[in-house]
Structures are given as C-alpha cells and as structure tokens.
Amino acid sequence: MDTEKEQLFEKMLVCVEVYDMIKQTNVLDFWRAEMEQLSLFSEGINRNAPLASRLRPEVLEEYIGQEHLVGEGKVLRNMLDKDSISSMIFWGPPGVGKTTLARIIARKTKSSFIDFSAVTSGIKEIKDVMKQAENDRMVGLKTIVFVDEIHRFNKAQQDAFLPYVEKGSIILIGATTENPSFEINSALLSRCKVFVLQALNTSDMKKLIERALTDAKGLGNQKIHIDERIIDAIAVFANGDARTALNTLDMAVLNGRIEPDGSITVLEELLEQCTGKKMLLYDRAGEEHYNLISALHKSMRNSDPDAAVYWLARMLEAGEDPLYVARRLVRFASEDIGMADPQALQIAVAAYQASHFNGMPECDVNLTHAVVYLSMAPKSNALYVGYGKAREDARSMLTEPVPLQIRNGVTELMQSLHYGEGYQYAHDTENKITDMQCLPDSLAGKRYYEPTMQGQEAQISKRLADIIQQKKVLREANDKKR
Numbered sequence: 001m002d003t004e005k006e007q008l009f010e011k012m013l014v015c016v017e018v019y020d021m022i023k024q025t026n027v028l029d030f031w032r033a034e035m036e037q038l039s040l041f042s043e044g045i046n047r048n049a050p051l052a053s054r055l056r057p058e059v060l061e062e063y064i065g066q067e068h069l070v071g072e073g074k075v076l077r078n079m080l081d082k083d084s085i086s087s088m089i090f091w092g093p094p095g096v097g098k099t100t101l102a103r104i105i106a107r108k109t110k111s112s113f114i115d116f117s118a119v120t121s122g123i124k125e126i127k128d129v130m131k132q133a134e135n136d137r138m139v140g141l142k143t144i145v146f147v148d149e150i151h152r153f154n155k156a157q158q159d160a161f162l163p164y165v166e167k168g169s170i171i172l173i174g175a176t177t178e179n180p181s182f183e184i185n186s187a188l189l190s191r192c193k194v195f196v197l198q199a200l201n202t203s204d205m206k207k208l209i210e211r212a213l214t215d216a217k218g219l220g221n222q223k224i225h226i227d228e229r230i231i232d233a234i235a236v237f238a239n240g241d242a243r244t245a246l247n248t249l250d251m252a253v254l255n256g257r258i259e260p261d262g263s264i265t266v267l268e269e270l271l272e273q274c275t276g277k278k279m280l281l282y283d284r285a286g287e288e289h290y291n292l293i294s295a296l297h298k299s300m301r302n303s304d305p306d307a308a309v310y311w312l313a314r315m316l317e318a319g320e321d322p323l324y325v326a327r328r329l330v331r332f333a334s335e336d337i338g339m340a341d342p343q344a345l346q347i348a349v350a351a352y353q354a355s356h357f358n359g360m361p362e363c364d365v366n367l368t369h370a371v372v373y374l375s376m377a378p379k380s381n382a383l384y385v386g387y388g389k390a391r392e393d394a395r396s397m398l399t400e401p402v403p404l405q406i407r408n409g410v411t412e413l414m415q416s417l418h419y420g421e422g423y424q425y426a427h428d429t430e431n432k433i434t435d436m437q438c439l440p441d442s443l444a445g446k447r448y449y450e451p452t453m454q455g456q457e458a459q460i461s462k463r464l465a466d467i468i469q470q471k472k473v474l475r476e477a478n479d480k481k482r
Helices: 002-024 027-045 075-081 098-108 123-138 155-159 162-167 202-214 228-237 242-254 268-275 287-301 305-317 322-340 343-358 364-376 382-396 412-416 457-481
Strands: 088-091 112-117 143-148 171-176 193-196
Touching: 088 098, 098 112, 098 143, 098 171, 112 123, 123 143, 123 155, 123 162, 202 228, 202 242, 228 242, 228 268, 242 268, 287 305, 287 322, 287 364, 305 322, 305 364, 322 343, 322 364, 322 382, 322 457, 343 364
Parallel strands: 088 171, 088 193, 112 143, 143 171
Antiparallel strands: none
C-alpha cells in the first residue's frame, strides 16, 4: 500500500514538472491563445453570422470610436499598455462597442474570457464560474468576467461577485446602459472604475460602413454600388449605434438590385423600405443641420408656431438627436424670452428631461409642446443683451476691485483693511432695499439689465424702476446727513 502511494506521489511530481516546463516555454500561453481565438472569435469567419458579428474588431487598431478612452495616451489605453487592468464598468448607449472592447481587453491581456448574461444567469451560475476562475488564478491564469446588462442583476447577485473581485480571482467588466450610480450596488461600484462610452458620431459611423464594404470578413468579397448619400443616410439613421448601422447596411445589400454582372446596387427606395424613413437624412455636422436649427429658432422668435413645428419635424424625421434640439430650446427660453415669461425656461428644461426619459419617437410630442409654448410666449432679449454688455466690461476691466463694503471680512487682518466696513444688511430695512453701491467705482450707476414691456417683464420693469427710485431717495437722504 505504501508502495502504491509512493508511485502515485511520483506521478504527481512528474505532472507538476511537465506543467512547469510548458509554462516556461510559453506553450500554455500559445495553446490558450489559440483556444481563445477559436472560442471567442470563431464568429469572425462564419459567413452566415450577422455582419456586425463578422466585423467585430479583434485588436484596438480595428476599434472605431471612444478615442477619449483608447486613444494614444488616454487612461484606458495606458492601463492596457501597462497590463494593469482592474475591474471596471462600461456605461454607454447600445451599439457603441462595450462588449467588443471587453473582448479586446481579454485578448490583449492574455486572459480567459467568460461572457456572462445578467438576464439568464443566477447566483448558482455565478458561483460555478467564480470557482473555476479561482482555480485558474491558483495556476497563474487571469479571468475576465464580462457581464452584459449588469444593472439587471439584483443586489444579491451583484453581491455574489464582491469576494472574488476583492481577492482578485476575477477582473469584472460590467456593461450597462443605465447610470451605474443608481443601478450598481455601492459596494461593488466602489471597487470598479467607471468608463463612459459615447455614441459614435457620424464620421465614425461612415468609417465603420466603409470598412464593412471593403473588408473580406464583411462585404468586401462582393461588388456593391452604393452612393455616398446612402452611406450618409445609414450613418445618421443609426443614431450612434454601430450594430444598427451594420444591420441596416446588411439588409439594404441583401435586398439590393442584382446587376447582369453579378454586382449589387443599393437603391434609395430600398433603403427607405429597410429603415421606414424617407431620405430626409442629413449629416448633423453639415450645412443643412445648421440651416434647419436656424429655421426653427427664427420661427419661434417670430412667434410662428406652425413654421416652428414644421422645422422641428424636419429635424426629427431626418434623424436629428432630440436632445440636441431640446438643448437649443433651453437656450432659446432665456435668450429670446427670458423674464417676459420666466416659466418658459422651466418648460424647456422639462422638455429636455422628457426627451431623455422617452427617447424617439415618443418624445416628439414633448418637443412639440415646448416649441409651441416658446413660439407663443412674449419675447424679450433683455437677458441676452444685458449679459453681452456686462461681458464686454468684464473682459476689458478684469482687474476692477470688489468694493470693500461687500467683501467678506472673516479675519482680523481683513477687518483692519476695512473689509465689510459700511455693509448694509437689506433685511434690516423696511423695504429690504439700501443705497449701498455693489458695482466697482468705475462702473457705478451702469445699467446692464433693462427690461422690456413684454409679458411679465412689464411688471419686472415697473419693479426695477421703483427700486432705482427708492435707492435714489435713500442716497439723497444719506448725503444730507453727511
């Protein structure tokens, strides 16, 4: 019996020595990399796979977008280059490359990659995966666990990751379209670095589409005729979602007209059928973008709700970002209405929030609500003009000292220098008004805000005139006392 134990022990020693030899010669790394290539990226050579899967980048050089994270010298790129990856959360809209970036990280850091679904997996599956990752860690293997839609995990499921993240058994990469501050447990979130991924811009989308048309893994083996206008239209229609862009392109090509020479022509009407939209699409960075937003702004300024709603529809149906339109409405509410209807700003901000909550197409009526209200509101540019005059003075008189009476004398030294001396507390007076000078001496008496007689600003104008008169009376009375 003792002999059998000795023989078994010797065999175990041999196994350990063989493993050490494999590890030292990097055969294990090679084998693992090859298996990873087959398991993770086999869809790249599957001609029946969706275009988006076939074109999934395998290295950073192929990755499009997120330059603020993976560009040269940027934070995530530096972490990758130094192989100092820690657990992280990718927060961003759909189709911006969260899963792809996680796979690239796993490949670059030579780690095992486990794709985990927050929709179909429970605590048991988490523990099974963590046990395997712990065993791999004991033999020097890194494991990246990628959890898509991590916000769908409940508290107990998220907590199940904590001990393994803390011990370093796994590197957790979670992807979410929701704000991590609200959807991820604070204990888990505190152990992860949050990276915000942005929707791809039109230029990035066009690069992606052109790559799909030329890359052999995509449509490069086919001869395809497609106008630049149609490429632009797909790029704008996708609204920053790479998957939508590639799926739309794939559908348009599959339904394209087959020419006698076997080539495929993508027609405008085919794209309209695939997207359900007319070819009203335009480049958001181009001239038409600015023409339309100018038309909307000037129609509202001219109190023409019909024209304003038309230009709003032109923009939204052309694929414009509704939040961009909403931001312009917020600006308009203060620039062109201001104190003539103080509620206008509240309406505009509410429209922005509603657009954020609902998205397109549901938010179209929210924006219409705001556009009509702003069009019909009384107009005043007094705030815009007033700030413009104040800005000119501020830029040309940057060194004007703050009057001593309105400085905060919080120390004895400041008080000895007369900080706060002569300050008049308005609440101590009957009308809550004093004649204290708050502008620098060189600007004393200067008027910036001059209200109009439009809407509620007429009442404000009357109130301001009354304040100015009361201050004049107080000043004259104080002058007589002196």
